[in-house]
Amino acid sequence: xxxxxxxxxxxxxxxxxxxxxxxxxxxxxxxxxxxxxxxxxxxxxxxxxxxxxxxxxxxxxxxxxxxxxxxxxxxxxxxxxxxxxxxxxxxxxxxxxxxxxxxxxxxxxxxxxxxxxxxxxxxxxxxxxxxxxxxxxxxxxxxxxxxxxxxxxxxxxxxxxxxxxxxxxxxxxxxxxxxxxxxxxxxxxxxxxxxxxxxxxxxxxxxxxxxxxxxxxxxxxxxxxxxxxxxxxxxxxxxxxxxxxxxxxxxxxxxxxxxxxxxxxxxxxxxxxxxxxxxxxxxxxxxxxxxxxxxxxxxxxxxxxxxxxxxxxxxxxxxxxxxxxxxxxxxxxxxxxxxxxxxxxxxxxxxxxxxxxxx
Amino acid sequence: xxxxxxxxxxxxxxxxxxxxxxxxxxxxxxxxxxxxxxxxxxxxxxxxxxxxxxxxxxxxxxxxxxxxxxxxxxxxxxxxxxxxxxxxxxxxxxxxxxxxxxxxxxxxxxxxxxxxxxxxxxxxxxxxxxxxxxxxxxxxxxxxxxxxxxxxxxxxxxxxxxxxxxxxxxxxxxxxxxxxxxxxxxxxxxxxxxxxxxxxxxxxxxxxxxxxxxxxxxxxxxxxxxxxxxxxxxxxxxxxxxxxxxxxxxxxxxxxxxxxxxxxxxxxxxxxxxxxxxxxxxxxxxxxxxxxxxxxxxxxxxxxxxxxxxxxxxxxxxxxxxxxxxxxxxxxxxxxxxxxxxxxxxxxxxxxxxxxxxxxxxxxxxxxxxxxx
Numbered sequence: 203x204x205x206x207x208x209x210x211x212x213x214x215x216x217x218x219x220x221x222x223x224x225x226x227x228x229x230x231x232x233x234x235x236x237x238x239x240x241x242x243x244x245x246x247x248x249x250x251x252x253x254x255x256x257x258x259x260x261x262x263x264x265x266x267x268x269x270x271x272x273x274x275x276x277x278x279x280x281x282x283x284x285x286x287x288x289x290x291x292x293x294x295x296x297x298x299x300x301x302x303x304x305x306x307x308x309x310x311x312x313x314x315x316x317x318x319x320x321x322x323x324x325x326x327x328x329x330x331x332x333x334x335x336x337x338x339x340x341x342x343x344x345x346x347x348x349x350x351x352x353x354x355x356x357x358x359x360x361x362x363x364x365x366x367x368x369x370x371x372x373x374x375x376x377x378x379x380x381x382x383x384x385x386x387x388x389x390x391x392x393x394x395x396x397x398x399x400x401x402x403x404x405x406x407x408x409x410x411x412x413x414x415x416x417x418x419x420x421x422x423x424x425x426x427x428x429x430x431x432x433x434x435x436x437x438x439x440x441x442x443x444x445x446x447x448x449x450x451x452x453x454x455x456x457x458x459x460x461x462x463x464x465x466x467x468x469x470x471x472x473x474x475x476x477x478x479x480x481x482x483x484x485x486x487x488x489x490x491x492x493x494x495x496x497x498x499x500x501x502x503x504x505x506x507x508x509x510x511x512x513x514x515x516x517x518x519x520x521x522x523x524x525x526x527x528x529x530x531x532x533x534x535x536x537x538x539x540x541x542x543x544x545x546x547x548x549x550x551x552x553x554x555x556x557x558x559x560x561x
Numbered sequence: 562x563x564x565x566x567x568x569x570x571x572x573x574x575x576x577x578x579x580x581x582x583x584x585x586x587x588x589x590x591x592x593x594x595x596x597x598x599x600x601x602x603x604x605x606x607x608x609x610x611x612x613x614x615x616x617x618x619x620x621x622x623x624x625x626x627x628x629x630x631x632x633x634x635x636x637x638x639x640x641x642x643x644x645x646x647x648x649x650x651x652x653x654x655x656x657x658x659x660x661x662x663x664x665x666x667x668x669x670x671x672x673x674x675x676x677x678x679x680x681x682x683x684x685x686x687x688x689x690x691x692x693x694x695x696x697x698x699x700x701x702x703x704x705x706x707x708x709x710x711x712x713x714x715x716x717x718x719x720x721x722x723x724x725x726x727x728x729x730x731x732x733x734x735x736x737x738x739x740x741x742x743x744x745x746x747x748x749x750x751x752x753x754x755x756x757x758x759x760x761x762x763x764x765x766x767x768x769x770x771x772x773x774x775x776x777x778x779x780x781x782x783x784x785x786x787x788x789x790x791x792x793x794x795x796x797x798x799x800x801x802x803x804x805x806x807x808x809x810x811x812x813x814x815x816x817x818x819x820x821x822x823x824x825x826x827x828x829x830x831x832x833x834x835x836x837x838x839x840x841x842x843x844x845x846x847x848x849x850x851x852x853x854x855x856x857x858x859x860x861x862x863x864x865x866x867x868x869x870x871x872x873x874x875x876x877x878x879x880x881x882x883x884x885x886x887x888x889x890x891x892x893x894x895x896x897x898x899x900x901x902x903x904x905x906x907x908x909x910x911x912x913x914x915x916x917x918x919x920x921x922x923x924x925x926x927x928x929x930x931x932x933x934x
Contacts, residue, residue, distance in 0.1 A: 223839045234847050237865060244860045289721070290889040292879060295857075308713050315715040322723030323886050325731045327857045329691055336716055343714030350713070363675040367708040368625075370701045371677050372694065375651075377684035382856060385687055390846055397843045405839060481581025481751075484838045489589065492845060496600045502728045503688060506606040511599060528685045535652050 206420030213409065214424055220409070223402045224425065228432050231394040232439065239383040239444050244330050248276035250285045250294040257305035263316065263342055267298065270334035282319075289321055296320045296331050308346050316342070326382065376532040377447075384446045388527050389500050391436045392462065396494060396520055399429045399463050400487045403470035408480040412561040418554070422467050433459040441531075449534030457544060458526040465519035465550035466491070475557020494520035522546045564765055568774035571761060575752045576778070581834060582755075586748035590786050593740045597733065598798045604727030609692050610638035611658040612647045619667035625678060628700035629660060635696035657683040658693035670708065688728070722801060722887045730800055734886055735854030735878045737790055738816070742874040743845045745783050745817075746824040749775075750837030753828020757919065768917035772825060772909070779821040787813055791885075803888030811891045812884055815901035816877035822908035823873060829915040852878040876900040 214220050251267070253260045268275055277294055279285045285297035299317040307314035316339040320328050344365050351361035377384055402425045410421045437455065440446045448455075470487060477483035497504070497515040504515045515521050522543040529535035529543075576582050613629065615622045630636050638656055641647045647659045661679040669676040680697045684690040723730045756762055765771050791809060795802055831837055849855060851869030858866040869875045880897035883889040891898060 219833070219836060219839065227840065227843060231843055231847070238847070238850060238861050241861055244857065247857065247859055286721075287893075290883055290887055290893040292883060292893075311713065313711055313713060313715060315717050317717045317719065319719050319721055321887065322720035322726055323731060323882055324854070324857060325726055325728065326687075326855070326860075328720070328726065332718060336718070339714060339716035340712075343712040343716070346713045347710075359675070360673050363669075363673050365709055365712065366675060366705055367670050368676050368678055368701050368705055370698055371679045372698075373679060373681045374684045374690070375681055380684060382687075382860060385685075386856070390850075393846060394843055401839050401842060405835070479581070480835050481579070481838075482584070484835055485581055485584045485589070488838055488842045489592065492842065493593070493596055495846070496597055500686070501688070501732075502601050503606055503686060505609075506603050507600055508602065529652075532685050533652065533683075539652055 203416035203420050206417050207423050210406070210410070210420055210424050213406075217409065220402070220405060223398060223405065224428050228394060228398045228429075231398075232391065232432070232436060235387060235391050235394070236439055236443060239387045242383060243381060244272055244326065246274040247272055247295050247327055247331055248293065249273055249296045249298060249331065250277035250279045250288050251275045252279050252282060252285050252297055252299045254302045255300050255304035259305040259308055259346075260300045263300060263304075263338065266338045266342060267335065270338065272330035273334045285319065289319075295324075295327050296335075298335060311350060376449075376528075376534075383444055384532070387444050388440055388446060388531065389495070389498070389524060391440065392433075392520070392523060392527070393491075393495055395429055395433050395436065395459075395462065396466055397488075397491045398432075399425060399466045400470050400473075400491045401484060402429075403467045404474055404480070404483045404487050407471065407474045407561070408483065415558075418471070418558075418561065422471075426463055426467060429463045430460060433463065446531060448531050450530030451537045451540075452530075454530050454537050454540050454544070455527060458523050458530075458540070458547070461544060461547040462519055462523045465547050468551050468553040469519070471554040471561070472557055475554075475560040490518075494518040497521060498524045500524050516546070519547045519550050564767060564770045565774050568765060568771045569777055571764075572752065572775055572778040575755050575761070576748070576782075579751070579755060579834065581838075582748050582751045585744055585751060585838070586782060587786070589744045590740050591789070593744070594737055594790055594794055597736055597740075598729060598794065601727075601729030601733060602798060604729050605725050606688050606692050606728075607633050609635050609658070609689050609696070610656045611635050611660060611693060611697075612639040612641050612650055612656045613637050614641050614644060614647055614659065614661045616664040617662045617666035621667040621670055621676075622662045624704060625660070625662055625666075625700065628704055629697060631703075632696035632700055634692040634699075651681075651683060657686070657689045658697070660697060722803070729798060730886070732855065733798070733800060734882050735849060735852055737794075738878045738881055739845060739849045739852070739874050741783065741787060741790070741817075742820045742872070742877075743841070743848065745779060745820055746827065747837045747841050749779055749821065749824035750828040750831050750841065751834045753825070754831040754834040754836055757829070757832045758834070762916065762919040763921050765920065768913045768920055771916050771920075772822075772913045775825050775912075776818070776821050779824070780817055783817045783821065787817065801886045803886060804884035805890075808884045808889075808891050809881075811898060812877060812880045812894065812901075815898055815905055816873050816881075819873040819901050819904040819908055822905055822912045825912040826908055826915045829912075829919050848872050848874055851875055854878050854882065870900060871904075873901055873904055876904075 214224060251264055253264065264275060267273055277288055288294040297319040301314060304314050318335045320331055322328055347365040348361045351364060352358060374380060403422055406421050406425055412418050441448045473483045473486045477486060497518055498521045499515060504512050525543045526540045529540050576586060613626055626637055639650060650656045651659065659681040666676050678701060682690050682693045720726060851865060852875045853866060876897040880894035883894055
């Protein structure tokens, strides 16, 4: 087996396609994601303001919007049509409208409003803009009402309770800074490990004559070792460079990484076993690896998918890997919580048994 | 003209003879678009399970629970006696949020003091987090409205182009454009690998003719696939179709043309048909990210956003969303369509030169100048 392994290493040196997919491209992919997630958080999303009142109170609202984290007023427009054109031109993400007589209504105790026109075409920017403008509008409205009651002789606390009898104290668990990089970087980087493991293992198996189990293991081993090293670098980048929280067990995460690589190698063996050609195996492997992202439920939860797709989502080791990663890295779960997910991943290791004779 | 027809026929033969190319060029875009869209078909996440810890046990606290359950986004799956039990359920993924109502809740409301309800949200999954916050704040807001006088300033939010904030409506237009580009790119490069391996370039003398024939072949196939996606797929999944056909064509035509020419340029670098799948598959996610459709350009380095413009999908995604989803016109996307036409021109020149390098007379040089292994 050791001799076969050495032969495989020699093959990596000789075969530049193998070497490129095994070493060069994965490193390039990791560098890409490090650069991509180097900017922390979503800030200064450009929006337009249609201030129909142009009063000191409406300017106060504008100042409050300017001081929010995510939003920046880049355009002052004179009509809603002008605002809509800015949105359609891609220059502004939203338009905030302050109506006529805003100040007069506020001061005379009449009801007025602050309106936000959001596009909805990007859920992440939409959420950040909505959150900030709603906070400004609610805080401003409550402030005006409290001032009004205080002017009538009410104490601040009583005025506050009158205006807002119940306050909601929000505690964000597991990703307190609401950092998108913490959320997306682990998923995308692990996805790269999956793609390269699957593709490279298929290629390695096609270039080698499998005569025994030892030969099969030796053929897969260079990919296993290289991807293990790469995934260790990935973990260092995630926790050490990007700053993803690590609240649980790094041992379980390392085990999950190893299982991710081994399970996708087992899937690669299955595809080689059932495919007639390298092209077909690569096409199958490519399709299978890429769709795992959607069906991991990471961006759109599996619970919201149709039942048949919920079952389908269990056919990807990546789904279990992401469960483990979130549990251990971000949620700080006890180690035994992840054992069932690790167990499911281990089931994939039996796949080669079904096709071994066809290799 | 004879050479053009010969190259045209040869390219079609290469595609139909090679099952792998057919799978990637024709079946993969149909399969991917169907599968991804099916995954996001329900669009909106409803009924996220949460737990309530009610230490107040009063009519007011029960009213909070009723209003939480009235929200379409969340429902009270469990009621626990203490926070430890709820935390355990959170870790076991039985629930994704906890609402804690303290003992003095009603007492404080009745004594004209502000009462506080605590909300603990799992932000490990952003969409779950958003629905819980939206559901819980909406419930408390409606309760406040029934208890307190109307605030002088009412906040009104209008979502213009995706009113229910559907996930598929948000991400699929961009994904479909990237699918079109990536499958065409890999397939064209695979065919390029076959051309080099079987020395098909040697049969021609004019690179312009070969480039034109290849462009015709792939533009015709991509146009059929794009028509299916825009005409049938869009209808099946109910994505917004606000753009006029002429404006959509004004975006899609330069996109397909630039993608084809870009891919033809790259295709001359591959000497084997399996290389493109192995080398280009991973690029789909980075290319989608660089378009700014998932994360806005403000969230990643500007140089990467600018560099991303070398891919036709980056400009096409922006333009397509603004025309098809938002109902803009070509006037609103002039900068993107201009970029696509400029890319077509540049990649037209590079494709012609790249093919020329593989032609007879340049063979000695070309065979020793494989840029890729």
